[in-house]
Amino acid sequence: MSELVIKNLHVGIEGKEILKGLDLTIKQGEIHAIMGPNGTGKSTLAYTLMGHPSYEVTEGEVWFDGENVLELEPDERSRLGIFLAFQYPVAIPGVTVANFLRSAINSRRRAENPEDKGVPIPEFRKMLKEKMGMLKMDQSFAGRYLNDGFSGGEKKRAEILQMATLTPKIAILDETDSGLDIDALRIVSDGVNALSGPDLGVLVITHYQRLLNYIKPHFVHVMMNGRIVESGGPELALHLEEHGYDWLREKTEEAA
């Protein structure tokens, strides 16, 4: 079992420090949730873990599977098993969902074996059909251009489809619940739960306790001002739902 270990992570963007010493460890098999006010750096953490070039790590370490994650390119991190479901997935006009997923799978195969001829089309079709079925996606989706003209909910579903296809070891879901109607929320959560198990560590970023009724976290963390300021069990989310963040603000200010 591997664990994603984040130690004293400091991250800036355009010279402004956003993450100010964040520590977090996620083991495969665990489900963690991060909650926190807008603009505290939750997406910054997600992007940084994935290796977005705009985010500059000024201090700290990230380890997974014996690898110094911060030294890897985004594609290497992905192949190592880290997955990010984006808060705002971008459109790739002209590239169909199927073509894109096949390229992603083939990149993995080729990294293992440079001679690889790519996944056989029938095998790929069958797999895709199955995963789309699980997420109750219409088969015609495979032929649409990736995220191009997708509704908010369709984009989120497509993110989970990618997760299902790439079978990561650590999945970070950045507000995958936002913009989903109740039915879609259930379908997406069922999808995530179906993929969960001892091999998958999940980090759910959300504003809504509601999601955590479907995806049951083992740990809940509160992030404020670039740090984890409180950690607990599922009950912490319920507490936040009721009391908001002010009590934590006061508490952290006192501590400081």
Next chain:
Amino acid sequence: MNEKPKVVVTSRSRRPDTAAKEFAFGQAELPGGALAEYRNRAFAAYARTKMPTTSEEAWRRTDLRFFPADAFRLPAEGAFEDLPAVPESLLAPLVGDKHGGQIVLTPGGASVELDEALAKKGVVFTDLKTAEREHPELLERMMAKTVNPEEGKFAALAGAFSQNGVVLYIPRGLQVEEPFHSVLWGPGENLAHLSHILVLVDEGASATFVHESASPTESGINSMHAGLVEIQVLQGANLRFVELQSWGKHVWNFSHERVRVERDANLDWIFGAIGSRLTKNFSELDLAGQGAVGRMSGFYFTDGSQHLDHDTQQNHLAPNTTSDLLFKGALKGKSRSVWQGMIYVAPGAQKTDGYQANRNLVLDDQARADSIPGLEIMADDVRCTHGATVGKLEEEPLFYLESRGIPRPDAARLVVEGFFDPIMQRIPFEGVRERFQQAILEKMG
């Protein structure tokens, strides 16, 4: 100039101090034959027309001061024998799996194959010289019918001296499934490859014609091509015309092309341009009869220091005509592309539907694309739209793809493929799509 420049200029940016050079071809080199009168007229235009300069609107963005016009000579009869032969890969069918006929034009030579059954039905598919001997009455119906050799220096040059060419005639009402394929193969140094392509699709007939110009790429030498393409699609006829420009990167390439589409006739015109050092191409669509439809789809991809300049014109000369142009190009290195398009609607050409769009994807900071759409509308009941964009490869899509395990070069290739997809969707021929796909792969290297 009595003052010395104060800065040292590198050889790259040095401007030649003289004006453009002039060609060395003289009257003595005119071929005789059935076309003598036409050639004399073209020669007169050639002799009185100066090499174009950037002060002319059409040539504003294409500078010929480095063009070594005086270095070129015409290939002698049989010159191909001492030059590299056409690669087999260029002879494979791009459309379907079998040709109706194939012509290979080489410097000072030509080879022609035509399916016998098609010949019996009256199809003519042959090289220009043979046509001059065997089909002078047909040439009468084809020469100077859409392109006037007096239109410009290069039109006149090609009209006067073209040694090589293709003549395709489809008789009235004949529907031909198998594609006609011609390759203009232009190896060699300091050679002027001059070509004249003539196509007449008679009333109600239907055909597919693929023409490719190509040569090896050789560094440190010069070569040139000037060509005319004259096509007529008569009433109710149908032509799919695929034109591939794969000249080596030492070739200076010029062409004047015009297709005339008559009443209720249909043209599907596909361009692919990946080669040449410099290209100046004029492609025009004349929708001459009511109900005529013309579609133009262009794919170009430049790299290194290539310069491709495409001038397109959609002329709506009759009511109820439809044109639809989409040109898409990607640019790498220090290359440059120019697309200048015009939709013209003649007085009285009501209920016209004209569309033009040019999209460019600039992949390197030093590459540059110019995109200049234009409308000139002399009728009032028309629908004409146009669009032109020049974009860059954006970081966010690349990061998104990388985050799924796709290495950056592959991610960039995927984005570029996606960019070209709308063009691919317009090409009904898998072999042609594959060639474009191959070009993307090679250029993205």
